[in-house]
Amino acid sequence: MSAIAKPIPARMKGVNRAEICDVNFQEFVRDWNGHADQKPSANEAILDGSALDARGFRELFESQLISRHLDLMARVLRVQNKVFYTIGSSGHEGNAMVARLTRHTDPAFLHYRSGAFMAERFRKLPDMDPIMDSALSFAASKEDPASGGRHKVWGSKPLWVLPQTSTIASHLPKAFGTAVAIEQGRRIGCQLPIPDDSIAICSFGDASSNHATAQTAFNAAAWTAYQKLPAPVLFVCEDNGIGISVKTPTDWVARNFRNRADLDYFFADGLDLASGYGDVQAAVEHCRRTRRPTFLHLRTTRIMGHAGTDFEIEWRSIEELCAVEAGDPLLRSAAIALESGLMSKDEILSLYEDTRRRCFAAAEDADRRPRLTALEDVMAPLAPYTPSAVQAEANRVADADKRIAAFGSDSKLPEKQPPRHLAIQINNALHDLFAKYPETLLFGEDVAQKGGVYTVTRGLHKAFGNRRVFNTLLDETVILGLAQGYANMGMLPVPEIQYLAYLHNAIDQIRGEAASLQFFSNDQYRNPMVVRVAGLGYQRGFGGHFHNDNSITALRDIPGLVVGCPSRGDDAATMLRTLAALAKVDGRVTVFLEPIALYMTKDLYEPGDGQWLTEYPAPDQAMTLGEGRVYGEGDDLVVFTYGNGVPMSLRAARAIERRHGWKTRVVDLRWLVPLNDAFIREQASNAKRILIVDEGRRSAGVGEGVITAIVEGGYGARPFQRVVGADTFTPLAGAAFLVIPSDDEIVAAADRLAG
Numbered sequence: 001m002s003a004i005a006k007p008i009p010a011r012m013k014g015v016n017r018a019e020i021c022d023v024n025f026q027e028f029v030r031d032w033n034g035h036a037d038q039k040p041s042a043n044e045a046i047l048d049g050s051a052l053d054a055r056g057f058r059e060l061f062e063s064q065l066i067s068r069h070l071d072l073m074a075r076v077l078r079v080q081n082k083v084f085y086t087i088g089s090s091g092h093e094g095n096a097m098v099a100r101l102t103r104h105t106d107p108a109f110l111h112y113r114s115g116a117f118m119a120e121r122f123r124k125l126p127d128m129d130p131i132m133d134s135a136l137s138f139a140a141s142k143e144d145p146a147s148g149g150r151h152k153v154w155g156s157k158p159l160w161v162l163p164q165t166s167t168i169a170s171h172l173p174k175a176f177g178t179a180v181a182i183e184q185g186r187r188i189g190c191q192l193p194i195p196d197d198s199i200a201i202c203s204f205g206d207a208s209s210n211h212a213t214a215q216t217a218f219n220a221a222a223w224t225a226y227q228k229l230p231a232p233v234l235f236v237c238e239d240n241g242i243g244i245s246v247k248t249p250t251d252w253v254a255r256n257f258r259n260r261a262d263l264d265y266f267f268a269d270g271l272d273l274a275s276g277y278g279d280v281q282a283a284v285e286h287c288r289r290t291r292r293p294t295f296l297h298l299r300t301t302r303i304m305g306h307a308g309t310d311f312e313i314e315w316r317s318i319e320e321l322c323a324v325e326a327g328d329p330l331l332r333s334a335a336i337a338l339e340s341g342l343m344s345k346d347e348i349l350s351l352y353e354d355t356r357r358r359c360f361a362a363a364e365d366a367d368r369r370p371r372l373t374a375l376e377d378v379m380a381p382l383a384p385y386t387p388s389a390v391q392a393e394a395n396r397v398a399d400a401d402k403r404i405a406a407f408g409s410d411s412k413l414p415e416k417q418p419p420r421h422l423a424i425q426i427n428n429a430l431h432d433l434f435a436k437y438p439e440t441l442l443f444g445e446d447v448a449q450k451g452g453v454y455t456v457t458r459g460l461h462k463a464f465g466n467r468r469v470f471n472t473l474l475d476e477t478v479i480l481g482l483a484q485g486y487a488n489m490g491m492l493p494v495p496e497i498q499y500l501a502y503l504h505n506a507i508d509q510i511r512g513e514a515a516s517l518q519f520f521s522n523d524q525y526r527n528p529m530v531v532r533v534a535g536l537g538y539q540r541g542f543g544g545h546f547h548n549d550n551s552i553t554a555l556r557d558i559p560g561l562v563v564g565c566p567s568r569g570d571d572a573a574t575m576l577r578t579l580a581a582l583a584k585v586d587g588r589v590t591v592f593l594e595p596i597a598l599y600m601t602k603d604l605y606e607p608g609d610g611q612w613l614t615e616y617p618a619p620d621q622a623m624t625l626g627e628g629r630v631y632g633e634g635d636d637l638v639v640f641t642y643g644n645g646v647p648m649s650l651r652a653a654r655a656i657e658r659r660h661g662w663k664t665r666v667v668d669l670r671w672l673v674p675l676n677d678a679f680i681r682e683q684a685s686n687a688k689r690i691l692i693v694d695e696g697r698r699s700a701g702v703g704e705g706v707i708t709a710i711v712e713g714g715y716g717a718r719p720f721q722r723v724v725g726a727d728t729f730t731p732l733a734g735a736a737f738l739v740i741p742s743d744d745e746i747v748a749a750a751d752r753l754a755g
């Protein structure tokens with residue numbers, strides 16, 4: 001602190017703090033006049049009592065310098081439009097220790113200040129170039145090996161660094177999920193892509209540690225460890241004491257985490273390699289050996305502001321800024337190098353300049369490489385689809401003996417049973433999925449012994465055991481985080497979200513995370529899954545909004561997502577096979593939206609007619625993505641609908657024919673995301689009148705997409721009507737029917753078309 005008591009030289013008051021930190025380092029080395037020990041040999045401790053040897057120190061120091069010069073380079077070349085990202089790692093370079101002490105096969109989910117971690121991890125494999133790879137990412141080059149120019153991310157396929165989005169804390173649940181998956185994979189006999197004793201690493205900032213999504217992961221990890229179940233995740237909280245401009249209360253991170261039950265706390269000084277190394281080592285070894293969630297509180301600082309756009313001088317005192325800059329960990333590393341006698345001043349300064357030259361040369365080179373210039377290239381990894389392979393996979397049947405074991409006996413095979421309702425056929429299809437894919441896992445709230453609140457998963461737990469069918473803690477964010485973790489480790493997760501209304505509080509795990517992984521990793525990483533969501537209305541006023549939520553809109557604009565919604569049992573089975581195949585073959589994130597009100601529906605027109613029961617489709621049958629189901633051949637009126645709207649429209653069609661003499665065709669879209677525009681247009685092309693029955697909401701609902709497809713197809717001049725859910729939450733009791741479409745409303749809409 002003595003630095004701030006002294007008068008601050010004019011030069012130090014400059015606006016460009018990057019330049020000042022740059023000069024500070026050089027002056028610090030030049031002006032150093034301490035005592036130097038005799039040069040240590042490579043295997044000797046760098047300083048007395050340090051767990052770090054001289055060779056290790058030298059490499060870490062180099063990694064730190066690479067990280068620093070990438071930051072400095074970015075600040076300079078941003079202004080020239082050669083670099084498009086300036087959130088840096090300066091002050092956090094101590095995280096190189098975490099990289100050094102872990103393996104390149106330990107999956108890493110990294111904070112954006114991980115330049116030094118990356119530079120150090122690059123050493124783990126031969127012939128890799130941290131500077132060029134990073135420069136390509138800074139330049140948004142198409143050749144960026146991490147994201148193909150889509151974002152500046154820390155990511156690498158060979159180094160098991162899965163690229164993260166900028167949403168702070170959103171990566172913690174999947175890091176936890178990956179740790180659990182590492183352990184569970186072996187238990188279900190699934191071959192892991194990494195060694196069995198791997199750990200998952202997850203770093204984040206001090207401010208981020210307060211986020212609900214972070215807290216949920218800490219809680220889930222502790223909940224797991226408390227039950228003596230393994231969760232080898234190393235949470236690394238890089239505590240620089242600030243989040244953009246908001247200071248973290250002094251000692252808050254230690255106070256908040258030091259005594260948490262079942263989250264084992266370690267502290268390490270990330271500002272000092274010589275003293276911090278042993279403590280980081282202790283944390284890593286503890287996590288790997290005990291398989292317990294471990295919280296490494298790594299002291300860091302933040303110099304050069306939050307990002308290049310953060311002119312700290314405008315909102316912090318110059319004294320405070322100078323004090324922070326005086327704590328630059330690179331000054332400490334230079335001092336260690338000098339004190340230990342490992343490097344001379346000239347050696348340090350020439351290494352410093354040499355690293356600067358390499359970073360600038362790489363950046364200039366990267367700037368000359370091609371960038372993304374075509375929309376198709378941008379979108380290429382988003383939603384890969386290889387129809388023939390998906391079809392073949394969906395049609396592939398599990399071994400006969402596995403199916404017989406799953407269903408109990410040959411005579412119990414579902415295709416040999418009489419027609420049944422939706423809930424039973426979904427249940428059968430799930431049994432088949434388990435027989436076909438030994439890596440399938442089904443989990444969620446109440447899904448195991450109870451078989452779910454609607455008994456859709458009944459029997460699976462008994463048939464396939466605890467390890468493949470299990471109840472999670474009550475947290476949708478964790479459920480989806482687990483799904484990503486299992487997917488990362490090569491399994492096929494089938495998480496259940498108990499009600500659509502409860503997907504919304506965790507939706508970022510799909511929107512921001514699962515669905516974006518292929519995009520931000522240029523399709524190098526995939527997290528295939530089939531998310532089952534029970535939803536939609538029509539429970540006769542029972543349960544109110546939260547059991548009758550009809551917001552499909554929340555899923556409609558998620559890039560790359562597939563959403564299917566069956567209205568009957570046979571469709572559910574063939575659709576589920578295709579969703580699983582899309583996940584397996586193309587790594588797609590898929591949602592199976594199950595209409596609760598149709599689970600038990602048996603009749604269509606009259607009580608007891610049994611017309612909504614279906615046979616279980618032969619196991620080699622599957623539905624093509626986008627393929628709808630068409631009822632009737634009429635063209636007087638064509639009704640586009642899905643879910644509960646299908647049986648309603650079929651009933652209404654009878655009444656409409658009686659009233660207007662119209663032959664009606666009812667089109668069940670079945671696939672809600674993406675909508676099959678070509679199919680919709682084909683069905684609209686010879687329609688004399690068009691009716692859209694959408695039980696979702698009026699605004700941004702599926703119906704809007706159908707109309708757009710029709711209008712853009714040139715059929716907008718046909719008379720049309722729309723029957724949709726109102727833009728409201730669903731009330732309890734009879735009032736629920738005021739909100740959602742009814743048979744009568746459909747008939748009334750036809751009357752309007754006739755009028």
Ligand SMILES: Cc1ncc(C[n+]2csc(CCOP(=O)(O)OP(=O)(O)O)c2C)c(N)n1
Pocket residue numbers: 113166167168204205206207208209238240242243244302306
């Ligand atoms: C969910 C979310 N909210 C807000 C932001 C904007 N934001 C980006 S970084 C940041 C501060 C993070 O501070 P900390 O976790 O301490 O990390 P540091 O930048 O200090 O390393 C904020 C608020 C974000 N990226 N994500």
Ligand SMILES: [Mg+2]
Pocket residue numbers: 205206207238239240241242243244
């Ligand atoms: Mg911080």
